Amino acid sequence: MTGRPGAAHGAAHDVAIVGLGPTGATLANLCGMWGLRTVVFERSTAPYSQPRACHLDAEVARVFQHLGFEAELRRLLTVSAGMEYVDADGRRLFTFEGFERDPLLGWHEDYVFVQPELETMLRAGLEQYAHVDVRLGVDAPELAELRRTARFVVACDGATSPVREQLAIDLLDLGYDERWLVVDVMLHDPAVPPLPAIIQQVCDRRRLATFVPSHGNHRRWEFRLAEDELVPDVWRLLAPWGITRDDADLVRAATYRFHALEAERWRDGDLFLAGDAAHQMPPFMGQGLCSGVRDAANLAWKLAEVIEGRANDALLDTYEAERRPHVTAVTAMSIEAGRLIGRLAVDPTALPEPDRPDPTRWSRLPALELGAGFPVGHQLPQPDRLDEGLPDGWAWVAADEGFVAPDGVPVVVEPRATYGCRAVLVRPDRYVAAVA
Ligand SMILES: Cc1cc2nc3c(=O)[nH]c(=O)nc-3n(C[C@H](O)[C@H](O)[C@H](O)COP(=O)(O)OP(=O)(O)OC[C@H]3O[C@@H](n4cnc5c(N)ncnc54)[C@H](O)[C@@H]3O)c2cc1C
Numbered sequence: 001m002t003g004r005p006g007a008a009h010g011a012a013h014d015v016a017i018v019g020l021g022p023t024g025a026t027l028a029n030l031c032g033m034w035g036l037r038t039v040v041f042e043r044s045t046a047p048y049s050q051p052r053a054c055h056l057d058a059e060v061a062r063v064f065q066h067l068g069f070e071a072e073l074r075r076l077l078t079v080s081a082g083m084e085y086v087d088a089d090g091r092r093l094f095t096f097e098g099f100e101r102d103p104l105l106g107w108h109e110d111y112v113f114v115q116p117e118l119e120t121m122l123r124a125g126l127e128q129y130a131h132v133d134v135r136l137g138v139d140a141p142e143l144a145e146l147r148r149t150a151r152f153v154v155a156c157d158g159a160t161s162p163v164r165e166q167l168a169i170d171l172l173d174l175g176y177d178e179r180w181l182v183v184d185v186m187l188h189d190p191a192v193p194p195l196p197a198i199i200q201q202v203c204d205r206r207r208l209a210t211f212v213p214s215h216g217n218h219r220r221w222e223f224r225l226a227e228d229e230l231v232p233d234v235w236r237l238l239a240p241w242g243i244t245r246d247d248a249d250l251v252r253a254a255t256y257r258f259h260a261l262e263a264e265r266w267r268d269g270d271l272f273l274a275g276d277a278a279h280q281m282p283p284f285m286g287q288g289l290c291s292g293v294r295d296a297a298n299l300a301w302k303l304a305e306v307i308e309g310r311a312n313d314a315l316l317d318t319y320e321a322e323r324r325p326h327v328t329a330v331t332a333m334s335i336e337a338g339r340l341i342g343r344l345a346v347d348p349t350a351l352p353e354p355d356r357p358d359p360t361r362w363s364r365l366p367a368l369e370l371g372a373g374f375p376v377g378h379q380l381p382q383p384d385r386l387d388e389g390l391p392d393g394w395a396w397v398a399a400d401e402g403f404v405a406p407d408g409v410p411v412v413v414e415p416r417a418t419y420g421c422r423a424v425l426v427r428p429d430r431y432v433a434a435v436a
Pocket residue numbers: 018019020021022023024041042043044048052053054055056138139140156157158159161162182256274275276277283285286287288289290291292
């Protein structure tokens with residue numbers, strides 16, 4: 001690795017990562033894949049044992065595919081049947097429709113999983129990279145020391161981010177703050193008692209709730225609490241669902257404040273914030289972890305381009321410029337998805353406009369704002385595991401053999417992946433950057 005432009009910086013590492021949660025672990029794997037000399041500091045010795053996230057989407061599964069985890073994902077993920085809003089008796093009031101179709105990106109739109117299992121997979125993946133130095137059970141050094149250790153520092157240190165605190169970066173409040181009780185159980189038998197197969201938002205004015213039929217035997221409930229309410233008995237809350245102590249082991253019951261916060265800036269010179277350190281959103285769309293993985297996927301290849309001398313530092317400014325509007329939009333959708341539970345509990349007829357089916361979109365989430373004109377900013381379709389035949393870096397994907405790249409970038413021919421264009425220019429993170 002010596003002799004390349006990045007080595008001129010003189011630091012022992014190219015990248016230092018603080019925190020090995022899902023964001024830091026994804027980033028560390030990507031840095032490993034890109035050949036960056038990386039050091040990771042994580043104060044825990046094992047992944048956080050209690051599940052938080054239990055939903056992820058196609059874009060996120062594809063990042064993990066790129067990292068070589070496809071076989072593990074087949075074991076750790078269950079395809080989700082989607083989400084519906086129901087009344088107190090479980091009758092459907094509303095659902096998001098219009099995007100269920102063949103998996104355009106090579107993965108289904110929604111999966112459920114058990115977070116500690118996923119984090120174990122990501123940590124195990126790091127063992128293959130001799131140039132990724134993982135230091136478990138240690139607190140990250142002070143900021144000045146971190147900055148001496150590596151050319152770039154990425155704080156993936158979670159919602160309370162000590163790095164963000166040290167930099168005195170404020171959190172902007174996007175206007176949501178509620179108290180909820182999160183209950184996780186492991187059923188003894190996944191079919192007993194029979195429970196809905198779809199994620200439900202329960203619009204019951206006596207108690208707003210969310211139910212998630214998660215992966216394997218894992219089931220999740222979230223119950224809205226009043227500000228001053230004592231935490232109710234969990235088994236009484238679960239009784240209407242037909243669950244007794246004989247049916248399941250209680251994994252945990254913990255109160256959380258669901259809020260919507262965004263760091264006022266995500267870059268401080270050679271240091272970046274990512275994941276919960278940069279943004280937090282209520283979990284009604286299951287997008288917090290997904291957003292952290294997207295941050296990692298967006299930042300990692302840019303760090304590699306700059307460290308290897310193929311791009312200048314200005315490329316790194318595009319990380320926040322691209323990711324922040326996406327996170328802000330997804331947070332707004334998550335807040336709206338949560339507020340809708342309360343509104344429908346009061347008035348079950350106050351239904352929102354249904355989603356209009358749109359052949360140009362793979363999900364309800366927005367594209368990246370990378371430039372004008374469809375399909376710029378969208379992920380490349382992935383027929384027949386196309387990614388396995390793509391170069392790791394930039395590529396043109398063309399509709400026919402006659403296409404000649406204007407810039408020497410490799411060309412792959414796959415007419416099913418060009419959204420009807422002659423050719424699309426694909427970035428290392430599989431987003432379409434331009435069309436020919
Ligand atoms: C109830 C609930 C449900 C959710 N559901 C979903 C969902 O379905 N889908 C989804 O996408 N998201 C969901 N989320 C959000 C998701 O869990 C988080 O966004 C995600 O876990 C954040 O990952 P992270 O790596 O950014 O931070 P964390 O997971 O918090 O990891 C931060 C790591 O940094 C370490 N650390 C901190 N400071 C230091 C230091 N100084 N030195 C060394 N190490 C340090 C910590 O030990 C920790 O391991 C949910 C959250 C909750 C609470």
